[in-house]
Amino acid sequence: MTQEKLDRNLLSALNYAMDGMVTFRADGTIEFFNAAAEQIFGYSQLDVYGKNVAFLFPQLRGVENQQVVDSLKNEGLKMGSGYEIDAQDSQGRVFPLEIRVGEIVLPKGVVYWGIF
Numbered sequence: 001m002t003q004e005k006l007d008r009n010l011l012s013a014l015n016y017a018m019d020g021m022v023t024f025r026a027d028g029t030i031e032f033f034n035a036a037a038e039q040i041f042g043y044s045q046l047d048v049y050g051k052n053v054a055f056l057f058p059q060l061r062g063v064e065n066q067q068v069v070d071s072l073k074n075e076g077l078k079m080g081s082g083y084e085i086d087a088q089d090s091q092g093r094v095f096p097l098e099i100r101v102g103e104i105v106l107p108k109g110v111v112y113w114g115i116f
Contacts, residue, residue, distance in 0.1 A: 020116045026109060028052040028068045040097075040116070042090030053114070058088050072101050072114065087116075 020037035024030045030053055033045045041048075041056060054060035054068045063071070087097040099116040 022048075022053065022056070022114045022116075024053045024069070024112050024114070026069060026112070027066075028054060030055075031111065037116075040089070041087070047090070056087055057085055058094060059086055069112065072099075072112070082116075 017034055018036060020040045021032070021034040022030060022037055023032040030048045030051055033041075033043070033048045038044055048055065052068060053072065054063060060068045060071060082098045082100040084096050084098050086094050088094050097116050099114050101112055101114045104111050104113065
């Protein structure tokens with residue numbers, strides 16, 4: 001099985017997870033947004049793909065890309081613990097969201113995941 005096929009199978013499985021999940025690169029660019037995240041936020045994968053993850057969190061908008069990633073990492077990398085952050089859905093409603101963040105080192109670079 002090729003690495004590309006393994007990656008597709010993993011993303012397919014993650015899409016059906018009960019928790020919302022987002023992955024983003026070190027510069028904050030969203031790469032993946034699963035079906036549960038779509039329901040929580042009201043945005044589709046295509047709506048958020050390529051946008052900065054700060055797009056989902058009003059208090060992080062306008063903050064430099066690296067500071068957004070650092071903020072999410074510093075709070076969310078406390079293994080086993082989550083923290084609460086304000087999120088905003090497609091209708092403009094702001095709501096509290098508990099998120100846990102981790103990182104994965106891949107050949108293409110570091111990728112961060114957020115589960116909420």
